C-alpha cells in the first residue's frame with residue numbers, strides 16, 4: 001500500500017502528485033468498520049436505562065418544537081446533494097467507472113461552496129454560533145453518559161442542547177475537511193478549463209500544487225468515512241426523528257422533553273416567529 | 277529532445293505464436309505487460325525510458341493476426357497487417373481507396389513496411405511534453421504542460437479537450453471511421469466488436485488512454501463493410517514536412533453522389549481532438565444537398581463550429597474548415 | 609500503463625510473479641517434503657511460458673547463419689554493428705527518423721534501429737555488406753554510386769542503397785517522382801538529394817540491364 005503518488009517534474013525531480021488511491025479503500029473500510037462496530041456496540045453492550053419522561057414538563061412545551069428553519073433545511077439538502085455528487089464524480093472514476101466527471105464535479109463544487117458561504121453567514125449572524133460551541137461541561141457530561149451506558153456509576157449528565165456533543169464534534173470535523181476540500185478545490189479550478197477564469201497551472205510551484213492535491217485528496221477520502229457514518233446515523237431507527245426534523249423542520253414534544261435541556265435550548269413552537 | 281540513451285531498459289520478451297498464448301501472457305502479467313506490434317511507437321517510449329514495462333509481448337509471430345481477407349460483406353484486415361500491405365492490396369485500392377490513400381501518407385516507406393494497422397490505430401499521442409516523460413495528466417499526473425500561458429501547443433487540440441489538449445495522431449483512423457469499419461477486440465471476457473469511432477476515447481472519459489483497450493486486451497482485426505465500397509473518396513493530410521510528419525490536420529470524406537446530389541456522407545477529421553472526430557452535423561447537412569461550392573462552404577463553416585483554439589494553434593480552425601470544404605467540393 | 613521499475617537481467621520464462629505463486633502453492637508441501645526427499649526442489653521447476661525467448665539465437669544475415677547472444681531489448685542495428693561487426697549499417701537517429709540504418713528483412717526495407725533482433729529470427733537479413741557478389745562485383749546500385757558519385761559525406765549512403773535495392777526490386781521502372789517517394793524514408797544531412805536521385809535513376813537502369 002502507498003500513501004502518496006509521486007511523479008517527475010520537468011527538471012527530473014520527484015514531485016508529489018496526489019495521495020495514493022489505496023487510501024480510498026482504507027477510508028471506505030474504516031467507515032464500514034465504524035458502522036459495524038457501532039451497531040454491535042449498541043445491540044450487545046449498551047444497557048439503555050429507560051428515562052422516565054416528566055409528564056408535567058410536557059405541558060409547557062409546544063406540540064411541535066421548531067428545530068430547523070426552511071432556509072437551514074434547504075441548505076442542508078443542497079449541501080448533501082452537492083457533496084454526494086462530488087463524492088460520486090470524484091471517486092467513481094477512481095474505482096473504474098468512467099464517465100466525463102470533471103464538469104459535473106466542479107459545478108457541484110461551486111454549488112457546495114456557495115451553499116457553505118451562505119450557511120456560514122446565516123449561521124454567524126442569524127443562528128448564532130453558541131449552539132455549536134463545546135465547553136468543559138460537555139466533556140464531563142459525555143464521560144458520565146458513557147459510564148452510565150456501560151452500567152457504571154456516574155452523576156446524571158445534563159440533557160442535550162440543540163445538538164448533542166457528537167453532532168457538534170461531527171460538525172467541526174466536517175467544517176475542517178469540507179473547508180479544506182473547498183479551498184483546495186477552488187484553487188484546483190486553475191488547473192482545469194472553466195468559464196470562471198483563465199487556466200493557469202503556474203500560479204503555484206509544482207510541489208505546492210502537489211500539497212494542494214494531497215490535501216484535496218485526504219479531505220476527500222476522509223469525507224467518505226464521515227459521510228458513511230453520517231448516513232448511518234441518519235437512518236438508524238432510534239435517530240430517525242432527527243432526520244425527519246431535517247425534512248419537516250420540527251420535532252415532537254416527547255422527543256424534546258426526553259432528550260433536550262430547556263436551559264440550553266429553549267423550545268419554540270413550529271410556525272412561531274423567531275423560528276430559526 | 278529526449279536524451280538518447282544507448283539501450284532500452286531490460287524487459288522480458290515473449291513472442292507467442294497464437295492469440296490464445298498472447299492473451300494468456302497478457303492476463304498473467306496484467307499492467308506490467310506491453311503489447312508490441314510493429315514497435316515503432318513502442319520503441320520511442322522504451323528508448324527514452326519513459327515507459328519501462330517489465331514484460332513485452334510481441335505479436336509479430338502470430339500469423340493469424342496478419343493478412344487481408346474478403347468476407348461476406350467486405351474485408352477483414354488482421355491487426356498485425358503492415359500498412360504497406362494495405363496500400364498494395366488490389367481490393368483496397370479499388371473499392372476502399374480512402375484507406376489506401378490514408379495509409380500511404382503515414383510516416384515513411386520503412387515505417388509503413390513495419391507499422392501495423394492495429395498499431396497505427398492504437399498509438400499514443402505525440403504531445404511532446406508527455407513523450408518527454410513529464411508527469412502530466414495523461415501520464416497520471418495533475419497538470420497539462422501544453423495548456424498554460426507559456427506552452428508550445430501548435431499541434432494540439434481545438435476540440436474535445438478536457439484538461440488534456442493532446443490530439444490523436446493517426447492517419448488511418450479517420451479513414452476507417454469514414455468507411456464505417458468495426459474493431460474486433462479480444463478481451464478477457466471474450467470478443468467485442470465495436471464501431472471504429474467507439475474504439476477511441478477522449479480524456480473526459482479516461483485521461484490516460486487513447487483507446488478502449490485495457491491492460492490485457494488485444495485488437496485482433498479491423499472489419500470493413502461494403503457499405504462505402506467504391507464511393508467518392510477524399511483524403512488530405514496537411515503536415516509540416518512531406519515525409520515522416522504526423523498530420524497537423526487530416527480529413528477523410530466518403531460521399532455517395534447521384535447526379536449532383538449528395539445522398540449520404542461521412543466526414544471524419546483527425547489531428548484536431550484527442551480522438552478522430554466524426555462530423556455528424558456536417559454529414560447531416562450534406563445529406564440531400566447538391567454537391568457544389570455553396571454546400572462545401574457551409575460544410576466547412578459547420579465543421580469548425582465550437583472550435584476553441586489554444587495560444588498557438590488558431591491556424592487549425594481555418595485549416596480544418598478548408599480541408600472539409602475541399603473534401604466536398606467536386607474535383608475541378 | 610504504469611511506469612514500472614525495470615527488472616534487469618530478467619529470467620527467461622520464469623516471471624517473478626509465477627515464481628512467487630509457485631512458492632506459495634508449494635510452500636507447505638516443500639517444508640516437509642524437503643526433509644523427506646532430497647532434491648524435492650524440482651517442485652520449483654516452471655514450465656516455460658509459451659513464446660519465451662532464449663538469449664542465444666541464430667539469425668540469417670547475408671545468407672549466413674550467425675549464432676549470437678542477444679539481449680531481449682536489443683535492436684537489430686546494435687546486433688549487426690556491435691556483435692556481428694557489420695558496421696556498414698549506420699545509426700543516425702536511433703528513432704526511425706533518418707533511414708541510415710536501413711537493411712532488408714526478407715528483401716523489404718526496415719529501419720534496423722527500430723526492430724528487435726529477436727523479431728528477425730527465421731527471417732533473412734541483408735545488409736550493405738551482403739550486396740556485392742562473391743567475386744567482388746558490385747551490386748548494380750552500388751555501381752551506379754561509383755559511377756555517379758552521388759553522395760558527399762556518404763554517412764546516409766548505405767541506408768539509401770538498401771532502401772533503393774528493396775524499392776527497385778518491387779518497382780523496376782520508377783519515374784523520378786516515384787523514386788523520390790520510394791526513397792522518402794531516408795534523409796541526407798548533406799542534402800544531396802538531386803545527385804542521389806540521379807544516381808538512383810542510373811541504379812534502376814543498371815538493375816534492369818543486370
Ligand SMILES: Cc1cc2nc3c(=O)[nH]c(=O)nc-3n(C[C@H](O)[C@H](O)[C@H](O)COP(=O)(O)OP(=O)(O)OC[C@H]3O[C@@H](n4cnc5c(N)ncnc54)[C@H](O)[C@@H]3O)c2cc1C
Pocket residue numbers: 310311312313314315316317318319335355356381382383384387390391392393394395396397398399400445446447448489493494495496520521522523703704705
Ligand atoms: C518517425 C515516425 C513518424 C510517424 N508518422 C506517422 C504519420 O504521419 N501518421 C501516422 O498515422 N502515424 C505515424 N507514425 C506512427 C506509426 O505509423 C505508428 O507508430 C505505427 O503505425 C504504430 O504501429 P506499430 O505496429 O509499430 O505499433 P506499436 O508501436 O507496436 O504499438 C503502438 C501502440 O499500440 C498498441 N498496440 C499495437 N497493436 C496492438 C494490438 N493489436 N492490440 C492491442 N494493442 C496494440 C501497443 O501496445 C502500443 O501501445 C509515425 C511513427 C514514427 C516513429
Ligand code: HEM
Pocket residue numbers: 017018019083086087090091102105106108109110112113181182184185186188189191192213216217220221223418419439
Ligand atoms: C466532497 C467533496 C469533494 C470530493 C470527495 C472531491 C473529490 C475529488 C477527487 C477524488 C478528485 C481527483 C483528484 C486527483 O486527481 O488527484 C478531485 C478533483 C477535483 N476537485 Fe474535488 N472533491 C470535492 C470537492 C470539491 C470542491 C468543493 C471543488 C471546487 C470548488 C472541487 C474541485 C475539484 C477540481 C477542479 C478537481 C480537478 C482537478 C484536476 O483534475 O486536476 N472538488 N476531487
Ligand code: SF4
Pocket residue numbers: 401403404405406412413414415419420421422423432439440441442
Ligand atoms: S496535452 Fe495531454 S499529453 Fe500533453 S501535456 Fe497536456 S495532459 Fe499531457
Ligand code: FES
Pocket residue numbers: 698699700701702703704705706707708709710719720721722
Ligand atoms: S538510425 Fe534508424 S532510422 Fe535513423
Ligand code: FES
Pocket residue numbers: 759760761762763764765795796797798799800
Ligand atoms: S551524403 Fe552526407 S548525409 Fe547524405
